[in-house]
Amino acid sequence: MRRPDGTHAAVGDDAGWVVLDEADAQTLASSPRWRTRAEAALRHPARTEIAPDAFENPVPRPGKILCCGLNYREHILETGRAVPEFPTLFAKFADTLTGPTDDIAVRGAPKLDWEAELAVVVGAEIRRADSETARSAILGYTVANDVSLRDWQQRTLQWLQGKAFDATTPIGPWVVTADELDPRDGLRIRCAVNDQVMQEGDTADLVFDAADLLAYVSQFTVLRPGDLVLTGTPGGVALGMPDPRWLRDGDVLTTTIDGIGALRNVxxxxA
Amino acid sequence: MRRPDGTHAAVGDDAGWVVLDEADAQTLASSPRWRTRAEAALRHPARTEIAPDAFENPVPRPGKILCCGLNYREHILETGRAVPEFPTLFAKFADTLTGPTDDIAVRGAPKLDWEAELAVVVGAEIRRADSETARSAILGYTVANDVSLRDWQQRTLQWLQGKAFDATTPIGPWVVTADELDPRDGLRIRCAVNDQVMQEGDTADLVFDAADLLAYVSQFTVLRPGDLVLTGTPGGVALGMPDPRWLRDGDVLTTTIDGIGALRNVxxxxA
Structure with missing residues (x-):
């Protein structure tokens, strides 16, 4: 969260928030003793109120961000495709991220589209991990929107350039730790533009779940605390419409995962 | 370069090398006064001999690595494709890199292929730069081989997973600064497996040259000192052969750009 003296990590429970000295959740979670420290903080009864717009991206400097395309079973089947054998993966940069209530600013007249996604935050180093080891390396879950410039994405075969505009992927508002919930049990995920719901899906419908994706990625590259894996988006993006309704100046983009939280970006x- | 007390940056001219305190060329070049410092070091007549296998990756921690596919005009035309309007871009991670004489180790029976490439090292921060500004932000040039696991690359539409295996992209052995040479003038680039030359091209044949690529990338993301842009590979990869000759255990891969230097990786x- 943001305060006049800079940004701070905060830990919370049903009673509210406790603000810590660390600059952000990523810094806190990079310490091997983060859980002990968080639990100790939550044993004190005092809580701080944090205004919704004071939350920042809790994971501002991931060393790696991997994103999965085509991962919601229902959406894959409705487009007539077969359920894939392997996850389709592309990368983003730390600079691509922005905060849970920040404006998303672009230039020109891009085909700007939404993609509500469950994001997995890595909590422990893994390499060539099986699914069980990968699951135990998950710090927790947060909300992301893989906002995409479809004109750039479709200029070539590789999607990167439409997915990596600086400060276009909002993330947050906080990380719900893996002991609190399991997306396999089914979390509703939604994206709304202004007041109209455009996407609605269920994380139980993921072909490759959080642990599957971490395990798969770890076959080729090491994952470390603070790295992010975005798990793909359900049906309902503008690109899939016969007459796409691209995002426009002033639109309010709301991305929600029940049990985690919501992003609100203008x-x-x-020109 | 590697010494018993750790790695060091070194600056060189026709007379030989001067070893500095900085850990590597990236650290040196991240200081705004690197040029003054390098020139001062080279005014002293004393030189150090550096054994070929003591050179390490000079740019070990790029914040961003972007790679261009399909960029040698002759190769594009011979495959029957049209010269592209936009560069095809994908990413690698800093962990993907390895040193100029390091072994390249993989497991299983991958379709392991070579891609000799000119790599551009960014020397100054740029965002939304034109070609001229981008050219002035080039620190220099080095040699890379975008070694690719074609089976992983071809599992899905996105190439990343076949291009991002840890420690499979050798780079080095040093950075030739941009005042010393211009790849537009034509540098021969070659890749040999054992003693057989597999690829041979000319950097004057690039569709998008170094400054074009930096300028293009900077339209969507900031580039900073130490970031890398790989410019694509000429014809002659195994993938293009009717009966591909994949890399095998014990093969010696030599990647050379005349006027820059050579990588030699086993x-x-x-299993």
């Missing part, structure tokens, strides 16, 4: 399109 | 394939 779109700014400059 | 392939290790474990």
């Amino acid at each position: 779109i700014r399109v400059a | 392939i290790r394939v474990a």
Whole structure:
């Protein structure tokens, strides 16, 4: 969260928030003793109220961000495709991320689209992990929107350039630790533009779940605390419409996962 | 370069090398006064001999690595494709890199292929730069081989997973600064497996040259000192052969750009 003296990590429970000295959740979670420290903080009864717009991206400097395409079973089947054998993966940069209430600013007249996604935060180093080891390396879950510039994405075969515009992927508002919930049990995920719900899905419908994806990625590269894996988006993106309704200047993009939280970002399109 | 007390940056001219305190060329070049410092070091007549296998990756921690596919005009035309309007871009991670004489170790029986490439090292921060500004932000040039696991690359539409195995992209052995040479003038680039030359091209044949690529990338994301852009590979990869000759355990992969230097890496394939 943001305060006049800079940003701070905060830990919370049903009673409210306790603000810590660390700059953000990623810094806190990079310490091997983060859980002891968080639990100790929550044993004190005092709580701080944090205004919704004071939350920042809790994971601001991931060393790696991997994103999965085509991962909601229902959406894959409705588009007539077969359920894939392997996850389709691409990368983003730390610079691609922005905060849970920040404006998303782009220039020109891009085909700007939404993609509500469950994001997995890595909590322990893994390499060539099986699914069980990968699951135990999950710090927790947060909400992301893989906002995409479809015109750039479709210029070539590789999607990266439409997915890696600086400060276009909002993330947050906090990380719910893996002991609190399991997306396999089914969390409703939604994306709304202004007041209209555009996407609605269920994380139980993921072909490759959080642990599957971490295990798969770890076959080729090491994952470390603070790394992020975005798990793909359900049906309902503008790209899939016969007459796409691209995001416009002033649109309010709301991305929600029940049991985790919500992002609220205003779109700014400059000439 | 590697010494018993750790790694060091070194600056060189026709007379030989001067070893500095900084850990590597990236650290040196991240200081705004690197040029003054390098020039001062080279005014002293004393030189150090550095054994070929003591050179390490000079840019070990790039914040971003972007790679261009399909960029040698002759190769594009011979495959029957049209010259592209936009560069095809994908990413690698800092963990993907390895040193100029390190073994490249993989497991299983991958379709392991070579891709000799000119790599551009960013020397100054740029965002939304034109080609001229981008050119002035080039620190220099080095040699890379975008060694690719084609079976993983071809599992899905996105190439990343076949291009991002840890420690499979050798880079080095040093950075030739941009005042010393211009790849537009034509540098011969070659890849040999054992003693057989497999690829041979000319950097004057690039569709998108170094400055074009930096300028293009900077339209969507900031580039900073130490970031890398790999410019694509000429014809002659195994993938293009009717009966591909994949890399095997014990193969010696030599990647050379005239006027820059050479990488020599032994392939290790474990069960």
